[in-house]
Amino acid sequence: MNVLLAITAGVLFGGGLFMMLRRSLVRVLIGLLMISNAVNLIIFTAGRLVPARPPLISAGESALQPPYADPVPQALILTAIVISFGVTAFAIVLMQQTYRSLGNADMNEMRSTDTPVEDEEEAAS
Amino acid sequence: MKARSMLLQVAVAYLMPLLLIFSIFLLIRGHNEVGGGFVGGLVAAAAFILHAIAESPKATRAHLPLSPDKLIAVGLSIALLSGVLALFQGNPFMTGIWLKQPLPVIGKVGTPFIFDVGVYLVVIGVCLHILLNLAEDER
């Protein structure tokens, strides 16, 4: 099953990347969201999935009884999910503001900060 | 968010307290069962967002005991202080300190739990800060 999930994660990642390579700001955003989901899935899959119980110590026990799912990747992913939520929330709003300020949602039109400055006085005359 | 429906308003009026109680429940039991500060905070935030959708962001703000940005500050402070407490015992930062006796309803209380409360508050604060401001930002 690992294999199937690994492929899924790969497809999600590749698909997200493809979307990020589009020109439309909205598509780029969608790609970003897909990639952050893909990464979590990657870590999850890499954390060795076996049929197991959730990492909860049941009443009466004093320790986890095997087989249990590795809680560490879960904790890591949880942290990662929350972080990426914060980051994507910011990114989404940033894109919105960029669009508003530029009046354009075409990534190819966003080049002003890279193209060399014109000579202002010469340009003026 | 202009379109408001009567039905939704009524539903939210009942749902919101329920959701809030559920979120606190998630927070408290998180140490032993599925749940925790994150999920609790997210659920609470969802409750307020629902309210904002049904009524208006402004009305929701009126319901909040603290403004979202203050919630963030308070939450962070609680989280930090819960870690600092250990220093007074001469232990490393964030070493758990537990009350000997469990409290009723809440159960065992220790600094990790207080830390989780901080997390809970930050999550609520941030989600509301983002979503409310975004919802109010009609241009």
Added chain:
Amino acid sequence: MGFMILLLTGFVLTFTAPWIRRRLRKWSLPVFLLYPLAALALLWNISETIQKQSAIAVSLPWVPSLGVNLSLRIDGLGWLFGLLISGIGALVIVYAHGYLHHHPQENRFYGFLFLFMTAMLGVVWSEDIFLLFVFWELTSISSFLLIGLEHPEEKARKAALQALLVTAGGGLALLAGLVGLTLITGSSNLSVMNTLNGKIVQSELYLPVLLLILAGAFTKSAQFPFHFWLPGAMAAPTPVSAYLHSATMVKAGVYLLARLTPALGGTPQWHTLLTLFGLATLLAGAFLALGQTDLKRLLAYTTVASLGTMVFLIGLGDSLAIKSAITLILAHALYKGALFFVAGGIDHSAHTRDLNRLGGLAGTMPFTAFAAVLAGLSMLGLPPALGFISKELVYEAALESASGGNALIALIALSGVTAVGIWVAFLPFWKKPDEQTARGHGEEITLWLPPVLLGLISLGLGLLPGIASKALVQPAVEAVLLKSTPVKLALWHGFTPMLALSGLTLAIGTVLALNRMRFQPAVQTILQTLAPISPERGYERGLTGLKHFAALQTNFLQNGYFRRYLMVTILSGILLVGIVLLQSDSLPWTSFTPPRFYEVILVGVILTGVFSVTRTSSRMVAAALLGMMGFTIALIYLLYSAPDLAMVQFTIETLSVILFVLVIYRLPQFTRTRGGPPAVLDVVVSVAAGVLVTVLVLTLSAVPHDSLVTSFYAENSLKLAQGRNVVNVILVDFRGFDTLGEITVLALAGIGVFALLKLSGKTEAIRTSSQEETK
């Protein structure tokens, strides 16, 4: 110790001199003179030690961890150079008080001058080669500042840059060479290195080190083909030209070669390279000089020729050649300094330096004319000036060098130099004035006294060759050769081949000089024909080429297309990981277990979602698909025993979709990529990245591991951390510190969104400063 303090004072003066000058006005002259005079006094004080062929050394730690120390050592060579630097320096200060009076940069000039003087003294006194390098580069910097003194003129700026780039470029080669030298010898101490000739010469690094050091010395001393910056440097005010670009700084390279002779010399490579470049420079300098009409350029090119001669002599390397080189250094510094002063005086008085417009100044400028004659005698190599002795020695060394060709080349070139000497020293004063001639208006004592003094010294040393040889030349020669070498200079050797050559030189030179009008245009024509392949043009082409290439590559790389950036970034990742994967021989692989039915369904949903999302052109559909994929992932988490994860994923997905929908309405529909470029590459890269990720997951999770960490948590979650939900315990306790960072990120996101929403859009209203440029 006094020397150390002296150098330190020099740096203090660098920064305080402009202020002193402003406060004291003309009284600054005596104050400034204190510095070179103090240097002279210190040198005078140790003269007995120097005469006894020993040296003064002092050392303080600087960066001992790198083996770089403030070690000074003043031996005969350093002593002679020290005398020249401080002596001529004192005269330059006097001269500049007259010459630069009312110059807008006057005050600053003295700061730069002291910086230079100190740096130059440091170069010739350093015992640690890295300390030497420090001072060496400081001379380049001060030279840059001084050449650029007239910086509103574009010419001055260009010349300054040219000099800086050439000498600093050489300096970098020098640095590499010096580092190489320390690697061979294990020391950065010059005296130590100079005893390790055998080790150095046998090292396989010898040739590269030699080439690098020569590159440094040759650029500094304006050897062909790096000579071109020196005439350019004549954009500097004349006191600067006299001091830096004839008497002292340009000799730093020569100094270094002399200094390193015991360490690096004595090999065929050394001999060949130095004599070759030396002679080439001598010829080129002499020939180029013949084509000039500007006094300072004439002098500059003959300086190039003299520097070539010095390098040639050091290349010969025997005691006669070294003796001759040292004598030439001394003689040249005296007469060339004086002639530059004279040229400056003429310029100051007649407002031109063009030979064609000068003449008959002897009447209005008698003292200057006197100085010119004194210095001219030396330059022409006429007895009894020191220049005569030095020229005899040059011929003697050339003749001794077994190759008659050397002497012939020297003869040709020195004849040219002689001609130039006649033009510079005599034409402006005694040529009959015509209607083109500029009128001079008198002379000032500050401008004629220094050259007269230099000329008199030159004459005096020629008349008393005993003093010159015993006191000045011999200690220096011995310091170079590291052995006792009696030096006896004399005006009269009898009728020798050298005397014949001297006479011949003078004769040819005079003929050339007298036929200037016929002869000079021809030289100029040749130079013009050669101009396209001149090193100077090469430098300019290199510079323009560099600028073009820089613009080209930057526009290509940093082209503003985000897609391209992302593509390159991802491709590099794929490439790098791919390379590593390909060159590793065996990789473990996860075994395939047949999936369960509902797993297939969930995976199918996600795959469909991915596929549809890439195809859809509706924002809402995309949002819905995103949500669908997110919730399916939550189900996968649930399925694999991660209920906490599922719950968080579920709620966060909900919030994200709300957020996304809130925003997406404000954004436009997808841009239609009107036919657009084919996305084949995008597809290929995306697929490759996806495949790579899958492969990575499968290989890296294939090796079984038993995590100590996991079992510790399983064991102790309840016992030590009082919680049954192990994931939660990890989050708030075991790894609670991560969570602290994580909620900080969240808080930052909150602040950020708020700031974005409130601040943007008000753009134009508030803004006055930083950003208007870039808009």
Added chain:
Amino acid sequence: MNAWSIAPIGLALAWGIMGLIFWQRIRLLRWLGVLGSTSFVALSIALLTMVQKEKFLILQVGAWRAPFGITIAIDLLGALMVTMTSVLAWFIALYSLTEIDESQVRYGFYPLFFLLLMGVFGAFTTGDLFNLYVWFEVMLMASFVLMALGGYRAQLEGATKYVLLNLIGSTFFLIAAGLTYSLTGTLNMADLAVQIREIDNPSLPLVLSALFLIAFGIKAAIFPLFFWLPASYHTPPVAVTALFSGLLTKVGVYAMVRVFTLIFPFNGTILQPILLVLAGFTMVTGVLGAAAQWDLRRLLSFHIISQIGYLIMGLGLFTPLALAGTIFFTLHVVIAKAALFLVSGMIQRLTGTFNLKSLGNLAQTQPGMALLFAFPALSLAGLPPFSGFFAKLILVRAGLEAQQGAIVAVSLVVSLLTLFSMSKIWQEAFWKPARREGKGILPVHMWGAVGGIVVVGVLLGLFANPIMTLSLQAAEQLLQPSMYIQMVLGGQP
């Protein structure tokens, strides 16, 4: 003693929270900035002396023994970096008193400033791989906001690229960290060092190293992953640019140094030549990029990339001397670069432009500023007796010792081009006749801040020995990880 190692992070968070509490009190916040950074300077110097004495400061957070909890481990490198950060932050805070305008303060400049520092301190002190990721994110998130704070069009546009490309970097990091856990079952760096060495198949760690190289390479802006930097660095207020130039890319380099010395020593593998080649290209493309610019700040931004090449070169050579070179070079370049950016900010304030073509004659009108520019500029070009010279000297020496003549040659040529670039600024802004005269007077604290940082830079060159010795010691520590491992895993909690 060990308990102090948490202090930078904790203190930064505390100041950040204070900033949030006094949200709208502009004047108070401004002084809070100076006060807070003063406390960092004091703290970091104390830490540095402690580390000098005790070699390591190790703290097991929550008293969980390594590798079960998160370890904070400050070695000499970490302490040096923290000190550098604090010193830089102090000058920036002083400079910011007027540079950051009111609206930016109102919308969170100071909390962001402190939390950015928190992330940076965290990254420099943590001994846990995933924790490093978290601090990276804290730092990045703060930098995202600072980048966009102000909301000007160019800022938003620059920030968009900055954010997206850096998120890709984070993605690589996260994947790499996850896979590392998958391979070894641990995240503690010291424990990882042990576990990785026990893995039979050497290509598996190598694959991870490649992933980390890309992840940190993006953060460090090496060739060809640097695009985000020139696209965005010139858009925020100059104090922010100076702060970023000093910290963000350097944290990337630091992470590389840490991970590649402690966990994945890569010497002898295929990655070593790759790293050296990348270092060369980074230097060259950066400096050529600078040569093509006429906007002062863009020009300086491209030089950041070029200088990163030198740092990577030291890492790629992988000898004690070379690593010491990287460390010393980092300290040098952070100070010199920040000084140059701040001077450019002063120039812009006076003349209203960053455009070299419009500037001119400042050597006449602002001799003091010329001096303040000249020192760090010469230092950056590696001329003696400034710190850049020693930084270059040590790298050249290490390169020749390792018989890597090619990279040494490249580094020397690039340093000549750097000099060219600096002299271009000098010629255009300071020497040539001005088209537009500067007007007005700059506030005293600005002169103080820039003067101060320039003096620090000059002292770093003139009295290079103490810091050089520390760098050499730090490099020794890095190349003998056994001590670190033992201290973390076996030492007293």
